[in-house]
Amino acid sequence: MKSLNTFVLISLCLLTISSVLADLRSFSIDYKNNCFRKDGKPFQYISGSIHYSRIPREYWQDRLLKMYMTGLNAIQVYVPWNFHETVQGVYNFAGDRDLEYFLNLANQTGLLVILRPGPYICAEWEMGGLPAWLLQKPNIILRSADKEYLQAASDWLAVLLAKMRPWLYQNGGNIISVQVENEYGSYFACDYNYMRHLHTLFRLFLGEDVILFTTDGNTDKEMSCGTLEGLYATIDFGTDTNITTAFIRQRRFEPKGPLVNSEFYTGWLDHWGDKHASVDTNKVSKMLGEMLSMGASVNMYMFEGGTNFGYWNGADHDTRFRSVVTSYDYNAPLTEAGDPTDKLLAIRDVIKNFRDIPVGPMPPATPKLAYGFVTLHKVGNISSLLDTLSPQGPVRSQYPLTFEEIKQYYGFLLYRTTLPRNVPEPTPLISPLNGIHDRAYVSVNGVYQGLMERDTGLVMNITGRQGDQLDILVENMGRVNFGSYINDNKGLLGNLILGNDVLSDWSVYPLDIDTAVANGWLQSAHSGLLTEAGDGPIFYSGTLKPTGRAWDTFVKLNGWTKGQVWVNGFNLGRYWPKRGPQQTLYVPGPFLSANQLNNITVLELERAPPHCRILFMDRPQLDNTGNKT
Template identity: 45%
Template structure:
């Protein structure tokens, strides 16, 4: 029975001094077929532990309906890590941040309009308790005290960056203990006074998160915990990307130097991230500081292992530090697994299409409402939503005001595109309504809920109202479009003579695969949208970048015929995509 304990300001594992050298790999950002590959590469770099968050919204996608299969098979991931000789640290929510949609909180929580998140709110805690009653019994057999690989479990996540309700933290900690979690429990926070005061609880190990200046960070930590091990629970060795911003990179030598200084000071370190993976589907998060900024589909994070699992210069620099520290030759490190091939399948022509607005009755069940309601009030979590109403005319020179659109609205008058209103640029749109009136359609994209900070409670769709000048518009027909499946789309052959309309449309094409390999979709000439491969939602693309390709892991492909479906929100210069063997993250 392995047991991680604290003694004399250091860790001991089964009574022997132990230094945690860990890397974060999120099972939910990697197809299960590649879990072993990524874990073996973690070992090949010299690490002894893997860390992962657990996103509540993946495991309870609808209230009281649980999922622990496929990408959500956290038990399978933890067992595999143990079989490969790795220890495991789990950070089991309810909140994870992680640049993940809503910080891992399920969107259906927002159906309760008065709910208070991440505090001693009775409604919120009742949902957390029910989730923990389902989740924690799945983890307890995997604890090191029961012969499993889990050596430590986190309480909440960076709570001091959000609040100071230490009664809430204590409630969560005691709830873990009550459900049988008897391994080391810990909190993690930034190395600042307010964060360490609000996010830690007596009797529970504290850790700190940072990307540089380790001496200063640990010095601040020591002001609060003088007799505990030094732990950087999140060593930010890279960073994530937002749409409309440049791709982040960090010098490998700088990363290695900071890491070397930490481990030579006796600190335990968890790389956030070791392997970032991908925000598949609609699970990317967003940030809101000065304005709303959505996270891109790739979660490459400029980490030691790239999005598609390739070794990087940073990987080699980190492995060298670990080898030097241990006094071993790099040739004696664990072996690198067999390489995964990459393939170029060439240009794929889309042969069929389906206009979104025309097909609304076939792909959505309309709802009548006096006011435009956000998704959550309609029981919808992700995807798109369309608001339709009739506007009287004539009206000349009036301005359409969409109040608090979350996050991006395309406006159509009698089916003709008028312009786009964006949350980060919410300017009124001039509209001329003809005599007799016109039909107004507003297509809104949920680009990902805020995952960090005070704007966490992030409703989606039109959240306040729609006005012509100062006159509110009432009597709406609303079409929810969660797009959790694409099988019912009524496609037709693409007309060679069709004109550009700037209307959202689905496109479908097929391609043949003789030999499966990882590949990357280039959408040059396309504008903005979402891609599905064989029914699997790969995520979003946007011509404004920085990301220029979408990663397609080989296990998503079939030998023989494969189907690709694209929702293009504006237009494609030419409905052709390319499957290349080279990623491009900008």
């Protein structure tokens, strides 16, 4: 009996202690003193953006530790919906998608979290994080109170936010605030009913205590459409902005509470064919110091950019379609490979003036190795490998079908038909309604003829005989991630016309290239004797010999034109040295084997160089814009 009483007494004590600790853990807005309060004390966060979806899981801890040692006390994290629900109703939070593991690492490192769960995130990410399967509904109005969109977004948020609730700061986790939607004022819809629905949903799953906020650009229109009563309004701006003017604008929409710049731009993104973007270190450090001196809380976007592996890059469409490059280095304080820069050291020197930074050395850059040249061998063209790449065979249709209609959302589709008549003289093949989304590689009877490109190259001449096989390989270059064009269907969106004939009777082949590469089917398809280059879409493969070390490296495809690279079945992303500015692809050490042959697969879409070699270097090249072919 005595032991039972002791057990009861201890249990009551533990419950009391837990209750007291829960009361001590709080994060709130003090509107009277214009600040945040953490555990009852005034708090200013100094944060940096990092995207777990752009960094190998093996390096999450390394990047977080470097951010902590810089003096940051928080990180800002986007959650890409399409990264976790690629197929509707199927949720993936494993491996590189293990968000809770990432939050736990941040917590162990000593970093608070500002969570940005969308459902739309922009982030220069494919379709702004929205899943492409939404586009199966042709008239859907994304980011609005459209019934079908709202149902899908609500289903997703019910799953995600339930997972996030235990990670809220007041519940013992490290999430101090949660953004609702993202820069909604930049979107044409301006649908307050949509924002009210999200507000209600977030409160339902996260409770009444967590700070919910909005983030919008530095204009009255953006702040007007993006803000909502009950959501704390914050603002975005970079080094080209007057700080006082920007915060006066925030004050017009949020008269009391802390000043917050939710996206202070340390750099900028790159598009293929544009000049490499950079932001001056002195401007960044000077402006950061000024904002912190005002008592503002600041998040630096980006602090570590990472990489658009696979097909995850987004695109912009202002006057024309422009695809975002594979590297998301962003000229950030930590490079794409996670290396500290002079910009990081300058930022750390600023932060020292405002808070005690951790004692100890900054973790060094990860080791890099120049593995040297690898010669690749020709495997075959798309047509010769169709049984491997599209084992289920084609979908037959009188007229072209889009990626979304085929339910293949990323990568490539092959459209095949026959010429309806003899065309002995060069005859225009035309996409009359700009329906090439985004690049089309055209062959007749297996002979490459050339390409068509969205917005810029909608006509090309071909010749052939009636009944000749016409193959059009269409590449999805990433869906628009910002603005009014995010309903960005891919493939052939309309009819193609040859001379005066509308082409019909199509066989559309979904190409599961990633599975074929990952399973080694393409490596086993060639004899290893063919090294000659060819025109048009062709696969090449080779091996990088083990060296006893698996260190980070960068692959350069000098003389190659445009395509995709896989290492040991992992899709590194797109290369396009002819257009630039990016010349190398980042190869993280964890993707390599130190003791076994490393399989290299390249899909070159236009023309490989005669030497068929690629080079593994110990440093990146991100700033060389080639010709615009």
